[in-house]
Amino acid sequence: MIPFALTFAAVFSLEIGLISVLTVMPQLGKLGKTISESFIQAPGLDVILSVIVWIPWVISGLLLGWVGVLAALVGQILALQLWIVAHELVHSEAVKGPRIVSYLNQRFGWWRNHLALWVTAVSVPVFFLIRLAEVALYPFLIWLLGFPTYKHSEWVNVSRQKFEGLVGHDLIWCLYCDWMTGVYSLGAEMLRNVESFWCPIRFYNDKKCENCRLDFPDIDGGWVAKDGTMGDVVQTIEDNMPSDRQWTWFGHPDRGNRE
Template identity: 70%
Template sequence: MNGLVLSCLIVIGWETVLISLLMVMARLGYSGKTISEACTKAPTLDLVVSALIWFPWLIGGLVAGWWGFLGSLIGQIVVMQLWIFIDESRHRNAIQGPRIVSYLSQRFGWWRNHLGLWITSMALPVFFAIRLAQIFVYPFLIWLLGFPNYKHSDWINVSRQKFEGLVGHDLIWCWYCDWMTGVYALGAEMLRNVESFWCPIRFYYDKKCENCKLDFPDIEGGWVSASGTMEDVVQTLDENMPKDGGWSWFGHPKREGEKD
């Protein structure tokens, strides 16, 4: 139990200092604003998210094992609720008006709305794993096979803080959605290249094709029918293999010039 308390206090101190620096940064002139803006986009955002979320888990685990990990979670929740209280105190007019949390709590009940939010946070490790694969695994496909390179900051960024009236509780959870949606979207974009390269064959079940075509447009835009032959598959690959040796899924924007 001492390890739990110690880890909790360490995390509270660490995150309080870090969040305070992030809040003050934008007020430190041009340089401060530049750094603050960089913190809202990858790759700097990756460092900020790591420092706020999984790094404390690691420290807690090293300090006191599972008790330390639990202590780090408690510390993070304490700091989060404290930040929400401070931010909402600074924006009294906003919290007296229409709010997402107020509407959903009224519609579904306070405890169900909040419990649902915390349940979604259990997916954080999954999104961290996806993000790590984007950073450390996908680059090998760029190098080996000429897969398209992506500017991660166009996908991995947070901007909901710019929305007027979005503060406190609503803002912090919208940041979470902002970040994880970008991670998911970039992962899906990378996976489109993988799928159309190694297996451009429509699924046998039409319902699956219907369900997946939004994220994988090549299902309707070039993949071979499930009743086709391997000759059809190889021919499709050959027809869609760029002459410059680079690769991208069939409907990738960079192919527009090739079709003209």
């Protein structure tokens, strides 16, 4: 019980300290704003989220096993809830106005809305793994095959904290969506390159083609028809893989600028 309590206290203190610093930092003059801006986009955002979220899990788990992970989670959740209460007290006028959480609680019920939110939070480790692949694996494709580079800060960043009236509970969950949408979108962009590079063949299942064409526009804009031949596939790759530039999926905006 004592190791659990000590781990909980350490993680809780870390979370409260970091979140408090991040909250007040933009108000600490030009230097504070500069540092704050570096933490709301990659790679600074990756660092701060790692310290706040998964690093406490790993350290606590290595020291105490699953008991340590549980203690870290409890500390993180309580710190988050305390920050929400404090932030809403500071911005009491905004709390009295229209709010996402108030509307959804009224429409679906408090417990259903909040339970559903925490269900989505279970996917946080998945998004960290996607982010890890973007940072640690995709660069090998750039080096080995000339895949296009991306400025990660243009995708992985958060900015909804600047929206007027978005406070407390709504702010935290909107920032979560802000981050995971950017991570997903960058991953999807990279996956388009992978698909069109290694297997530009339409699926036999027409419904799957219809469902996937939004995220993979080359289904209709370059991939070989399902009744084509391997000769068609090789020719398509040759036609769409010029040797004088980086590889991109066929419909990539960069192609439109140069073709």
